[in-house]
Amino acid sequence: MLDQLMNIIKEHGQKAVVENNEVPNEHNDAVMQEAGSSIFGGLQQMIRNGKMEDLTGLLQGNNNNAANGLAENFAGSIAQKFGINAESAKNIAGGLIPQVLGSLVSKAKDPNDKSIDLQGILGSLTSGKGGGVQNILNSVGGQFGLDKDKDGDVDFGDITKMFGK
Structure with a gap:
């Protein structure tokens, strides 16, 4: 999942990071890596803290509150680690994080785009331990086209329909 996320960050990071004079060129890659770590870590934190409604809403x-928290x-982090002034760091985050999250959601919802797999994302976030993942899958499964048999949940029956015939 982190690789998929990093690809999206690189797509959107050109203007927000690479072409930004406030980010020294030698830190471009590290700043984009930090964006990935911040998003991934923030999503994991939501799961650990039981904030499934926040995660579901974000997905x-x-x-916007959860997205703003990730951006903040x-x-x-980049202000502290790379010496970027606080206002510039906020502008970078405000220009990058919402675009990345929007693209992540858009790709996950698009049945023709196989680059993002919602189940894989949720599995990565929970390190394969499940937890509230089934509840999240059930609540957003219809929107993401995962409830293939339209029975209101995402389960093995849906998986077989995804890969059958």
Whole structure:
């Protein structure tokens, strides 16, 4: 999942990071890596803290508070680690994190785009331990086209329909 996320960050990082004079060129890759770590870590934190509604809203593209929290954490991190002034860090985060999250959600919702797999993302976030993942899958499964048999949940029956015939 982190590789998929990094590809999206690189797509959107050109303007926000690479072409930004506030980010020294020698830190471009590290700043984009930090964006990936901040997003991935923030999503994991939501799961650990039981904030499934925040995560579900974010994956549906509806939770601006959660997205803002991820952007704030990223801004603070790059300001501290790379000496980028706080205002510039906020601008970088505000220009990058929402675009990355929007692209992630868009790709996950698109049945023709196989580059992002919602189940794989959720599995990565929980290190394969499940937990509240089934609840998340059930709540957003219809939107992401995962509930193939339209029975209101995402289960083995849906998986067989995804890969059968």
